[in-house]
Amino acid sequence: MVATDTRRAGAPTRTRPGPGGSWPALRRRIWRDRYLLLLISPVILYYAVFHYGPMLGAVIAFKDYSPGLGVFGSPWVGFANFVEFFNSFYFERLIRNTLLLSLYSLLWGFPVPIIFALLLNELRGKLLKRAAQTISYLPHFISVVVIAGMLVTFLAPADGIVNNLRALLGFERIDFMSNPDYFRSVYIVSGIWQEFGWGAIIYLAALAGIDPHLYDAADVDGAKRWQKVLYITLPSLVPVMVILLILNSGNLMVVGFEKVLLLYNPAVYETADVIQTYVYRRGIVSSDYSFAAAIGLFNSVINLALLLIVNRIARRVSETSLW
Template identity: 65%
Template sequence: MNVRVEFQADVRKSDLQTDIRHSWIQQLIKHARRDKVLLLIISPVVLYFFIFHYIPMYGIIIAFKKFQPINGILGSPWAGFMYFEQFFNSIYFWRLLRNTLLLSLNTLFWGFPVPILFALLINELRESLFKKTVQTISYLPHFISIVVVIGMIVNFTSPTDGIINLLLAKLGMEPINFLNSPDWFRTIYVSSGIWQGFGWGSIIYLAAISAIDPQIYEAAEIDGARRWHKMMHVTLPGILSTVIILFILAVGQLMEVGFEKILLLYSPTTYETADVISTFVYRRGVINSEYSFSAAIGLFNNLINLTLLLTVNYASKKVSETSLW
């Protein structure tokens, strides 16, 4: 009798699970038919990330193998954590880690607030034509090729006829060979990055500001709030969630410094402060063909980014209840 009851209970449970599964599939098909246009629009983006970001993750295996192109990934012998140990014991490890962190932290510390401040100032402008002109001019550097930007930096900082050194000469100072001086590399890298990106980065903050209910500003004016008070107590709290989300994303890319820019700017004389993990991976992986070693370094770099992203997202969710998920 007990066996029969248990059997009937199992049958009912199985039928219930089947019904739930069928119901879920039907709901999925229903939503897909309803949102087919949106799915069609987003499909190129999904395909892009799947083809160029997820499928290549298969190649991570070579970080744990003595990769030999003639044998392929699966045919190459296993190496375990040998290449990770080589990197951690390398004389360049601490220099690369220090330079990567310092460049990234300086960029985050000095560069992250600038688009926010610029968006707040632009929002306070009342003359429409002047406001649009300033915005347009601030966006332009974003569209300049990084190669052109480096060319401008080289010309401006030239020790012989660069505009900066000409101004220093007018002031009675000695010319400085900026690009061959390790002490100036971080300043040049960070400041040029801020100049190129602050206008474009302010767009999302301006969009967030425009979404704030105008009635809140009207209520603040009735209470006697001036423009400064409205900025501090209405505008900033209104875009705080956007600021937090973008800060989390920025921290998640902390180890991803501008590889192309550094590659074009640095030289052996500035390796002391300019050489970062990504440029080291390029030299060892592409130039020296040490594929497994460079893959191990790249994987280590990405794991740090993932850890930072998860940590900051968790902390933000606990403190402000704003997070990526």
């Protein structure tokens, strides 16, 4: 007996929900992983409510938003807010300050955790190693407000510890916080000091995963300590370094808003005013919500473009990329 297909031509067929199989199979997998899904549900809810939900409000960047009319009741203005920002007197200054602060922070701050992790990895005394790790991690847990207060106090021109030391050595006192030439240095150096210990954690984890037999083989071949670092340790860190570099490149147009806001003043706007602080002044202080939303949307698009470009370059140059 020959089996025949009893389905009629044109009869609707039940579609599969995806590559995983039929709906009953999907329900079984959901029931099987119910506890894992329940565990991750708060994170999903957080991102849905506080990250993806507010994206709907980005539409006000193309409107003349009025709180009385609401988001969808306000009149459309198209790209007028973007054109106003591009033609603004502050456009060039904001882009320059944001990029310079980000690039300098990346240029000087990116290698420091790597060097620190390599130095810690070479320490033989466990007590000294743990003490160094603990001391270096502590600044990360200090609030940005406290850090800014410490900087203002230490760099005060009259009685700050830095200026007191300069006066003791015969140098003149400097008002660091009111001099635009020093703002970038203060911002970058304080940021490196606060984050280099915490940033070294991931590199220490990568170092712990290196096969110790590689070092044993290097010892047999007579390799010196610096040769093992150069030919074993550093190449093992390259994938982690590339991934972190890609992630950092996606934040080139994002500067620590809170820290800049707490440290800057009108006297240093020339080098300190960045896109985020300008958005704050126009959007919150001046209540120009549509204009501020347009600037924020422009900033996000540039960050996304930079992330895609750097990831593509990393994939072409090396075998490591985000996707």
